[in-house]
Amino acid sequence: MANSIRAGISLAMLAGFFVLAAAQVAGLLALGVWLSTVLAGLVVVKLLWPLFAASTWAVGRGVWRAVRSRPEPPDGLLMPADQAPMLWAAVRDLAAEAGTRMPDEIWLTAEANAAVQEESRFLGLAGGHRRLYVGLPLLQTMTVAQMRAVLAHELGHYSERHTRLSAPAYRGRLVIAHTLERIGPNNPAGWIFRGYARLYLLVDHAVSRRQELEADLASARAAGADAAAGALREIRVLDAAWSFFLGQYVHLGWESGYAPADLFAGFGALVEARRDELDELRAHEPDDSGSRWDTHPPLSERLAALAAAPHTTASPDTRPAAMLLADIAEAGRALQRVAIDSGERTLLPWPDLTAAALAARVQREADAVFRMIARTVGRPVAGLADVTEYIAAGQLTTIAQPFFPTATRREAGPLFAEPLETLLRLAALRSGVARWWHSWSGPAEFRGVRGTELPLEEIAKLAVTPGGLDKALGELAALGVDIHRAVPADTAPSTFGSDVVGGLANVRADGVEHDLFVLTTGLVLVADPGKSDNGRQRMRELLAATSAVSLAERNRFVAFEEIEGVRIHKQVPLDAELVLYGGATLRIGERWSSDELDDGSRKRLVSLLERV
Structure with a gap:
């Protein structure tokens, strides 16, 4: 009965999204009729079209994409019963x-997790094909x-029919997400839909939390x-x-x-x-x-609920879970391949x-030092032999001064021992007298x-001493x-390891419009970006x-x-x-009509520029 009520709530919340869209369309039509009595028809269309499009075209496109979408099963390795008989027997x-x-x-x-999936039918009213996903790292440890x-927790989602609700909930989230993607942040219709989306997620997540406790x-x-309590602690x-x-x-x-x-x-x-170290984490x-x-x-709430549950007196099976697979090492290699x-x-x-x-990382760090020195002395390339000559x-x-711009001239020389050590490490690696030694218990060590x-x-330190x-x-x-x-491998600034951390659409760079992407390593300027209304x-x-x-x-990369x-x-707007x-x-120069890739992009860009 409880699950039927939750299914009804999920469907009602999804239906409410379409009722909201229909109400907006009706309101816009009524407003358009009234405005046409005091304004020219073309003016009315220009005023109301963005709102109308958001309430019809964006919602329609969101529904179409959601209907066509299917949940993607995780990449994994299918384990037939004849290849894992003990695991199947336990399940x-x-x-x-x-x-x-x-x-x-x-x-x-x-x-390091487990999950279940069910291809339910008729909006979750009928069951379908079931899949159980088991993380190999759990079986290993x-x-x-x-x-x-x-496994019992995941099967509990089946017994309580939670997986049947996943289909309408999944579709509902997709419809709302796809709709909001098509609506600009400054469109009033989007404000209403975003407010409803927050309400939908609140209800959806509250249902999810209840299902986890069950x-x-x-x-x-x-x-x-x-x-059950021990498994929850161990998964964390x-x-x-x-x-x-x-x-x-x-x-x-x-990355290398x-x-x-x-x-x-x-x-x-x-x-x-x-x-x-893991025992210390378990203890807290x-x-x-x-x-x-x-x-x-x-x-803490989940553990408290389990503490109140009836306890059994059976002795726990402390054997390693790896025994549930015939050959966990081979299973790991097979899983990695697929x-x-x-x-x-x-x-x-x-x-x-x-x-x-780590040798590749040393080369990259040394290259950055070489490039800075080459710029400073006005040379196209500088290697360690050149540095010692300088x-x-x-x-x-x-x-040394460009590496420590706030240091005095007396302080800069001794401080240069740090970047110089990086260059010496590169020379030792390339000379074949040193390497990085792997360790599972701590950081790798640089030794002979x-x-x-x-x-x-x-x-x-001795080299920078008079x-x-x-x-x-x-x-x-x-x-x-x-x-x-010890010579540079890359004489141009590297984009290695770059991640996008923000962006501004339709900014002027030296008077020409660009889309500006903010990377962890620099700025990318994309010319001829397009109109500012969909940046x-x-x-x-x-x-x-x-x-x-x-x-x-x-x-262009700076x-x-x-x-x-x-x-x-x-x-605000940014002018730098x-x-x-x-x-x-x-x-x-940012324009008032410029748009952010995500909220906070401008702030992150300013912070990075201030550090530069």
């Missing part, structure tokens, strides 16, 4: 305890008891309240570990053109090596007060990936190829470091079709490292003058 047992139909398919996914609790209780009934820990693993290890190589040969084996090794309950915009209740698109990246074992990726010629302060420490920091350069060069030679091997949508469509790096390569100074004459190295200037 079959839990489904029987939950009193629900078995899923038709079980998929492994590359996520959980116990059988915890894994059973996770699925938790279903998990407690099937697997035990203690196991593993989710943090998985995010850390992707950000600090996988992305490290990914390398991918791990065995992704999931790496995660298992990380969890094992950092067990003490999160401070999660929650929000009405959340789709899941706070963990779910992880490595593109043209080179597959490497983890130690080699870390060494290659120091020997008494030009240390000259080449035999694991010995290299005193490059001390040598760099009279210390020759001794420093002697120590480098004794280590086998050839300074002539936000135009920029978003462009970004959906290309990457930030490609955008910078095909248009790297932040090329900007010597900034004068901001006015922040950028002084580039070499004496050129770039004047950026």
